[in-house]
Amino acid sequence: MSSSPLKIAIAGLGTVGGGTVELLAGHADLLAARTGRRLELVAAAALERPAGLPLDGVPFYTDAREMTRDADYDVLIELIGGANGIALDVVRAALERGKHVVTANKAMIAHHGVELARLAELTGANIGFEASVGGGIPVIKALREGLAANRVTKVMGILNGTCNFILSTMQETGREFADVLAEAQALGYAEADPTFDIDGIDTAHKLAILASLAFGMPVSIDAVTCEGIRHVSALDIRYAAELGYRIKLLGVASLSEINGELATDCRVYPAMVPLGFPLAHVDGPFNAVVTEGDFVGRTVLEGRGAGAHPTASAVVADLIDLACGRVGPAFGLPVDRLEPRPTAPRGAGRAAWYIRLMVRDEPGVFADIAAALRDEKVSMEQVIQRGRAPNQTVPVVMTVHETDEAAMLRAVARINGIASVAEPPRLIRIEPL
Numbered sequence: 001m002s003s004s005p006l007k008i009a010i011a012g013l014g015t016v017g018g019g020t021v022e023l024l025a026g027h028a029d030l031l032a033a034r035t036g037r038r039l040e041l042v043a044a045a046a047l048e049r050p051a052g053l054p055l056d057g058v059p060f061y062t063d064a065r066e067m068t069r070d071a072d073y074d075v076l077i078e079l080i081g082g083a084n085g086i087a088l089d090v091v092r093a094a095l096e097r098g099k100h101v102v103t104a105n106k107a108m109i110a111h112h113g114v115e116l117a118r119l120a121e122l123t124g125a126n127i128g129f130e131a132s133v134g135g136g137i138p139v140i141k142a143l144r145e146g147l148a149a150n151r152v153t154k155v156m157g158i159l160n161g162t163c164n165f166i167l168s169t170m171q172e173t174g175r176e177f178a179d180v181l182a183e184a185q186a187l188g189y190a191e192a193d194p195t196f197d198i199d200g201i202d203t204a205h206k207l208a209i210l211a212s213l214a215f216g217m218p219v220s221i222d223a224v225t226c227e228g229i230r231h232v233s234a235l236d237i238r239y240a241a242e243l244g245y246r247i248k249l250l251g252v253a254s255l256s257e258i259n260g261e262l263a264t265d266c267r268v269y270p271a272m273v274p275l276g277f278p279l280a281h282v283d284g285p286f287n288a289v290v291t292e293g294d295f296v297g298r299t300v301l302e303g304r305g306a307g308a309h310p311t312a313s314a315v316v317a318d319l320i321d322l323a324c325g326r327v328g329p330a331f332g333l334p335v336d337r338l339e340p341r342p343t344a345p346r347g348a349g350r351a352a353w354y355i356r357l358m359v360r361d362e363p364g365v366f367a368d369i370a371a372a373l374r375d376e377k378v379s380m381e382q383v384i385q386r387g388r389a390p391n392q393t394v395p396v397v398m399t400v401h402e403t404d405e406a407a408m409l410r411a412v413a414r415i416n417g418i419a420s421v422a423e424p425p426r427l428i429r430i431e432p433l
């Protein structure tokens, strides 16, 4: 092999870093055959040197900043994590030196993607982040390249393996939330701080990145509203199944004309997904992304969204592109050509909903609930109230037809004020309509 090796420095040797080192070693010959170059690890940094990884002879640093500054490499792989701090420092430092960067860090890209892409443009470096969204699913490449001929109007998906694992395991086994979360952590799916997963923040980071690629706009986490799965109960999961739905944490971004200009609506929320829709059957740590493009129509991509090996697959895919010189602007367009888009006003949309109430079983309560819905022109589709338990609290579950979001929220506020309604109503969107 005559070409020079691609010299790689890796910062972070945890779940994803470990998987990446294993892949580089295990597939060394295959990668060399595909790229015409050796992909050579020349430096590694982590807080501690992990046992059992094939790192013999690779200089090891406990100070990732020192490695980034001093080592002789072509590409820095950043797998430490966190939007700011050490991860951002080393990525900036590498790009300033004109070194390429590959990262799985969606928090950093969601918060600083524009700045980092601009820095890369200035110094002639490239930044790859395929591993940051959808783990091993090549969704960044699909949006940036494969679908580039379309006006994409919608991108939605199951983007967090931890939440999807929790929700589908609770559904299948009836196990408790905390117990299943602990298992997701043990399997290496969860973020260092798992509240990022369960409060939807990780999904919001990923959705911001997808929306930027889909709609050609600067990545902005501020454009995303976010609700996680903390309040999804085993009771809701059971009712969802009974009504023909699965509850999934979704990220949904759409582009539509509002008052004569194209505006985006980017939201993360647990949704009732009808069993006939492809996302309903995506379970465990799997992710899936659905896009709507004007010429191509719908595309669906599915695969493992978290874990050491799937994520390493995406990290190394970016390395292969660099080794082969298949490079371009990080978000598909030079940063100055990304077009900022206004955000659609909240409450302006329409949706269908699932509502669960806990009500004291007293005469007249149902009439009061129905009146609140009628007055806001919200039309009921299905209602479940089983058994009688006079003067005790019982669930009442409804689905309603598509309606204005603002009207739905007013109706729910009024229902919440009914004396016999014992807990705040639980409202879950039905998606897609």
Ligand SMILES: NC(=O)c1ccc[n+]([C@@H]2O[C@H](COP(=O)([O-])OP(=O)(O)OC[C@H]3O[C@@H](n4cnc5c(N)ncnc54)[C@H](O)[C@@H]3O)[C@@H](O)[C@H]2O)c1
Residues within 6 Å of the ligand: 011, 012, 013, 014, 015, 016, 017, 045, 046, 047, 048, 062, 063, 064, 079, 080, 081, 082, 086, 104, 105, 106, 107, 131, 132, 135, 188, 189, 190, 191, 192, 305, 306, 307, 308, 311
């Ligand atoms: N785990 C997954 O399935 C997954 C999937 C996709 C993306 N990601 C992202 O990949 C990144 C890494 O995640 P992970 O799960 O591998 O994390 P991890 O906690 O398993 O590993 C983090 C590594 O960074 C090192 N590190 C931490 N602070 C450091 C410091 N100050 N200096 C040097 N090294 C330091 C640790 O020693 C460890 O080796 C994160 O951005 C995460 O969001 C993770």
Ligand SMILES: N[C@@H](CCO)C(=O)O
Residues within 6 Å of the ligand: 132, 133, 134, 135, 159, 160, 161, 162, 163, 189, 190, 191, 197, 202, 305, 306, 307
């Ligand atoms: N914590 C993330 C890792 C993959 O980005 C998840 O559960 O999806």
Ligand code: NA
Residues within 6 Å of the ligand: 130, 131, 132, 133, 134, 135, 136, 137, 138, 139, 140, 314
């Ligand atoms: Na990916």
